[in-house]
Amino acid sequence: MNDSLSARTIEIAGHDAAAIEAYLARPGGDGPRGGVVVIHHMPGYDRASKEITRRFAELGYDAICPNLYSREAPGAAPDDAAATARAQGGVPDARLIGDVGGAAEHLRSLPTSNGKVGVIGYCSGGRQSVLAACNLDLDAAVDCYGAFVTGTPPSDYALKITNLVDQLPNLRCPLLGLFGNEDKFPSPKQVDELEQILDDNGKSHEFHRYDDAGHAFFAVDRPSYRVAAANDGWQRIAEFFSAHLGG
Amino acid sequence: MCTYATIAAPLDGSAKGPNGSWFHVTDASVYFDHPVHAMAEHTLNIDFAAPADGPTARVAVELTAASARELVTAIQAALASAPAELTA
Numbered sequence: 001m002n003d004s005l006s007a008r009t010i011e012i013a014g015h016d017a018a019a020i021e022a023y024l025a026r027p028g029g030d031g032p033r034g035g036v037v038v039i040h041h042m043p044g045y046d047r048a049s050k051e052i053t054r055r056f057a058e059l060g061y062d063a064i065c066p067n068l069y070s071r072e073a074p075g076a077a078p079d080d081a082a083a084t085a086r087a088q089g090g091v092p093d094a095r096l097i098g099d100v101g102g103a104a105e106h107l108r109s110l111p112t113s114n115g116k117v118g119v120i121g122y123c124s125g126g127r128q129s130v131l132a133a134c135n136l137d138l139d140a141a142v143d144c145y146g147a148f149v150t151g152t153p154p155s156d157y158a159l160k161i162t163n164l165v166d167q168l169p170n171l172r173c174p175l176l177g178l179f180g181n182e183d184k185f186p187s188p189k190q191v192d193e194l195e196q197i198l199d200d201n202g203k204s205h206e207f208h209r210y211d212d213a214g215h216a217f218f219a220v221d222r223p224s225y226r227v228a229a230a231n232d233g234w235q236r237i238a239e240f241f242s243a244h245l246g247g
Numbered sequence: 248m249c250t251y252a253t254i255a256a257p258l259d260g261s262a263k264g265p266n267g268s269w270f271h272v273t274d275a276s277v278y279f280d281h282p283v284h285a286m287a288e289h290t291l292n293i294d295f296a297a298p299a300d301g302p303t304a305r306v307a308v309e310l311t312a313a314s315a316r317e318l319v320t321a322i323q324a325a326l327a328s329a330p331a332e333l334t335a
Contacts, residue, residue: 043281076302079283083294084302086253087276153251161251224288
């Protein structure tokens with residue numbers, strides 16, 4: 001197997017054709033191969049998100065992580081950028097869809113592309129992964145413990161956030177969901193609700209739920225890391241993308 | 248989880264920030280969510296900021312919930328200990 005890869009920062013066209021920063025990681029070799037858009041978590045376009053992006057290249061995909069905070073804080077450190085974006089109300093859903101769409105188009109434009117693109121997001125990015133999959137032509141989506149896909153956000157939140165219940169009938173691709181049974185947002189009950197809605201609408205999905213795991217169990221640099229859940233989750237992701245992205 | 252909750256407060260004061268420089272603080276963001284550095288799943292986070300000076304004009308604090316409550320109590324005690332005519 002060829003385990004060489006390259007990674008660099010590039011500029012892509014995001015929502016409304018605005019130039020945004022993105023981190024692109026690509027395997028060696030000529031392809032053809034699928035692509036993966038990585039949606040970073042709310043703490044930002046950080047080292048951990050870039051490590052995840054490189055891992056998808058190691059798995060054989062062209063992978064890209066758009067910096068969702070490019071507009072608010074160009075060039076800033078990830079934590080400062082996240083704080084600035086948060087203070088300004090967070091990432092609007094329409095802009096997220098445009099940025100992920102731009103990232104997916106960039107992947108499809110690569111000479112190595114087989115035309116298939118998946119999306120994955122963690123934490124707030126899990127919700128955004130589902131949001132993208134309800135609004136864009138993608139081939140596979142992964143939701144890692146995204147809160148408020150179902151459930152009701154408190155109305156007094158400064159960050160404008162809604163659940164995605166009314167959008168789920170428009171889901172355009174298979175969904176892999178990975179959740180911790182000790183998580184409160186999304187709670188097991190909210191995951192049940194999501195699964196029921198997908199069943200009712202005939203949407204292809206595969207959910208895995210882990211005991212002894214709560215939120216952010218993939219995060220290797222946080223106390224929430226759970227090695228058994230994360231290892232199994234990575235295997236599920238690899239199998240899911242292999243099945244749907246032709247990897 | 249990402250709580251999404253953010254409480255904003257206008258401030259007038261100063262903080263010692265990047266490169267050891269003092270700057271005029273105009274805003275605070277207060278939220279209970281994932282920390283960047285603290286070894287806890289969630290913390291009470293305060294960003295003392297000057298948005299007009301850009302994203303780096305920020306002093307960030309991440310406190311456990313118990314620590315945040317201790318801080319609130321300490322701030323209130325300190326204010327209460329001063330003569331009222333000074334803190335009006």
